[in-house]
Amino acid sequence: MNRLLLILLFFLYAPTIGAQYYLRGEIKDNRGKKLEGVTILLQSRGSVPFFSGKDGDFGITLNKLSDSIFLSLPGYEIKKLAVHTAVFQHIVLTMLPNTARLYQKNLSSVITDLKPSETNQYAGMGESYSGIIENGFIEAAKYPQTGFSLHIDKAAYSNVRRFLKNEMRVPIDAIRAEEMLNYFSFETINNNYTDQFKLNSVVTDCPWNSQHRLLLVNLAAPKINLDQIPPSNLVFLIDVSGSMDHPNRLPLLQSAFKLLTANLRSIDTISIVTYGGNVAIALYPTSGNEKKTINDVIDSLSANGDTPGENAIKVAYQLAKASYIKGGNNRIILATDGDFNVGQRTEKELEEMITNYRESGIFLTCLGVGMGNYKDSKLEILSKKGNGNFAYLDQVAEAEKVLVQEFTSTLYSVAKNAILNVQFSKERVEAYRLIGFDNKRDAIADSNAILNGGEIGSGHHSIALFEIVPVKNSHSEEIASVSLEYYPMNNTNKKVVHFKLNNQFKHFDTLDSTYKKLIAVAAFAGTLRKSEYMNLYEFDQVYQLAVAACNPNNKLDTELLKLIQKANKIYNPVNRKKPRKTKN
Known part of the structure; x- marks a missing residue:
């Protein structure tokens, strides 16, 4: 009799044992912008994190109908709420005053x-x-x-x-x-x-x-004082798209970065990210005294493809963050004609993207080149919102002035x-x-x-x-x-x-x-x-x-x-x- 009762109970509750439910939703800020990279913790999963995608969306498998979630993103108020898998979640995070x-x-x-x-x-x-x-x-x-x-x-x-x-x-x-x-x-x-x-x-x-x-x-x-200049963590972010295939663009930038490389020290770390057709890490973090290695990579660059500037900037910040030097000079040097044609393109879109990185402790120097399709407005916004500075290189002599003669003023902030x-x-x-x-x-x-x-x-x-x-x-x-x-x-x-x-x-x-x-x-x-x-x-x-x-x-x-x-x-x-x- 007891055995028969156990069998009946098993068949009665079996459908719920191991059942899976799907929690879906999207996360925006109080301006309506979709938020990527929000950390999501579920009460039922403990410290195992999940993250929102590029469009602020998320989908998480649960073994229960409802749960409690905790959401956090630097610059925003932490949010806790009860959720049910039967309801698509529309979640809004509120900016902290400094972020706003x-x-x-x-x-x-x-x-x-x-x-x-x-x-x-x-x-x-x-x-x-x-x-x-x-x-x-x-x-x-x-x-x-x-x-x-x-x-x-x-x-x-x-x-x-x-x-x-x-x-x-x-x-x-x-x-x-x-x-x-x-x-x-x-x-x-x-x-x-x-x-x-x-x-x-x-x-x-x-x-x-x-x-x-x-x-x-x-x-x-x-x-x-030159003897007291802190170590640098520099990421050269170089546009090698098709629009840079002119003597006063990529070749000029190659000369400029080689001039800068001549001033690097063994305590400095250099990385190179390129974008043209796709985004590539051309040089992983390398000591500044490896000048031949750095120059060989610079000399090998050629122009081709479209301009995925948005993704390139993200990769450059990730690389700079991975090599971050506490108390040092952490800086991305973006060199381009500013003609982004893939991803976020408008001044407003770029401004919102770069603002997310402003409090990272990583500065952004922009070097503009070119004529005809040169986008001064975009580079100005990027440098201002990126806590950095902005120069236009029209000739090799100007590159020498900015990156050699005014080396400390351009790259070291007080x-x-x-x-x-x-x-x-x-x-x-x-x-x-x-x-x-x-x-x-x-x-x-x-x-x-x-x-x-x-x-x-x-x-x-x-x-x-x-x-x-x-x-x-x-x-x-x-x-x-x-x-x-x-x-x-x-x-x-x-x-x-x-x-x-x-x-x-x-x-x-x-x-x-x-x-x-x-x-x-x-x-x-x-x-x-x-x-x-x-x-x-x-x-x-x-x-x-x-x-x-x-x-x-x-x-x-x-x-x-x-x-x-x-x-x-x-x-x-x-x-x-x-x-x-x-x-x-």
């Missing part, structure tokens, strides 16, 4: 309490460049404080040079004055081997408006998230205009846009130039106060340093030649972009400013003079051919 801020549009500069409608805005558009709006004059009595993001980007000047050398007009949005100033600021000798930033300033005549003054602020970053705030004295200044650091049109249109700081390289001079309308008959000494906000490398504590700027007026003719040249470069930028604030200023006048400052024995100086003359011929042609007369 990373996805906001970045402003280059900001006026405290200023409403967009209260500034005089001048718009320009560019097909391959982020549209920017030129900063206007601000009343100091109403809005005395302005802030702007510091960085070491220099791409604009070499890109402008490329256009002018090819007898072409420069797209207005390609002319970024602060980057053109950055290009020349390295010539100022910096012997600041302390751990402190140093600031100098001068007030002088405004060459294009005799009623105004110029305030030039020069912030010198600490300079790392500060991140750096912002300079300037509070003007309304007793001395009636109105002011920040030259350069112009905001993108989409950032201004976004009411949630914020000011995010940039990266400062070792020994870099950050130059800020203001055009000011002085208060007449004022006797106040202090013209402005300045505060620098930044985070030291490998430190989560923000530092704030304060400076005072006195009205140290010097006539333009008595200025140091470096300062004269910087003002001439700013005038060149304004004249090129046909700034409404310099609309009566001519290239001939810019040339006279530059001649007074340039050293005839300095190659960059003589090149600047030639570019100004070339711009004058392009923008003011005088020998146009007359149309032929037709015979009657």
Whole structure:
């Protein structure tokens, strides 16, 4: 009888013994973006992890109808919920406040309490460049404080040079004055081997408006002693797609990376990732003293295929993370024309992707090359969101300048998230205009846009130039106060340093030649972009400013003079051919 009862019970419950159920769902964030790589733990499975796929989806086999799951992803709140296998799960993870801020549009500069409608805005558009709006004059009595993001980007000047050398007009949005100033600021000798930033300033005549003054602020970053440079973990991420098959693209980059390799040490680690048709790890982590091995891989590269930039960036970050050096210089160097045609392609998609890596401690340097399909806007976004910097290589000499002469400034940071705030004295200044650091049109249109700081390289001079309308008959000494906000490398504590700027007026003719040249470069930028604030200023006048400052024995100086003359011929042609007369 007992045996018969056991048999009946077995047949009654057998269908549930070993039964399997399938838990399915998708995970998004509170902006609706599908989240890849979310860690999923089930109460019934203990510490065995599962992960969401590329589209945020997941499917997990269970031996019970219901369970409890725990979801976690860096930058998001941990979530626990009860689930039932009969219901498809639509799960939303909420961003932590710091993560949400990373996805906001970045402003280059900001006026405290200023409403967009209260500034005089001048718009320009560019097909391959982020549209920017030129900063206007601000009343100091109403809005005395302005802030702007510091960085070491220099791409604009070499890109402008490329256009002018090819007898072409420069797209207005390609002319970024602060980057053109950055290009020349390295010539100022910096012997600041302390751990402190140093600031100098001068007030002088405004060459294009005799009623105004110029305030030039020069912030010198600490300079790392060569003996104290930390070990580097560098990943060369090189575009070898078909669009790179031109002498001024892949061959130029090969020369550039070989120049950089010559500076590597045994304590440095180098990896190479390529993408063209597919993504490949061309060189696994290798010591910097293996120069022949590194150079042989660089020489072996050839251009072919489409451009899977999205997957290549992911592989490069994974490789950099695997070789991460705590306290070292962990950096990806992306070299491309920016023409991604596989995977995520738009600026917005790339911005969201790279933002996920921003807090990884891995910096991103972008080197742009090429002409015609060059995507400046994409590389600028990648470098800004990737906590890095951006340069444009138009010739081997430029590669040598960026990667050899300015080696430590380009690749070794002394500060991140750096912002300079300037509070003007309304007793001395009636109105002011920040030259350069112009905001993108989409950032201004976004009411949630914020000011995010940039990266400062070792020994870099950050130059800020203001055009000011002085208060007449004022006797106040202090013209402005300045505060620098930044985070030291490998430190989560923000530092704030304060400076005072006195009205140290010097006539333009008595200025140091470096300062004269910087003002001439700013005038060149304004004249090129046909700034409404310099609309009566001519290239001939810019040339006279530059001649007074340039050293005839300095190659960059003589090149600047030639570019100004070339711009004058392009923008003011005088020998146009007359149309032929037709015979009657």
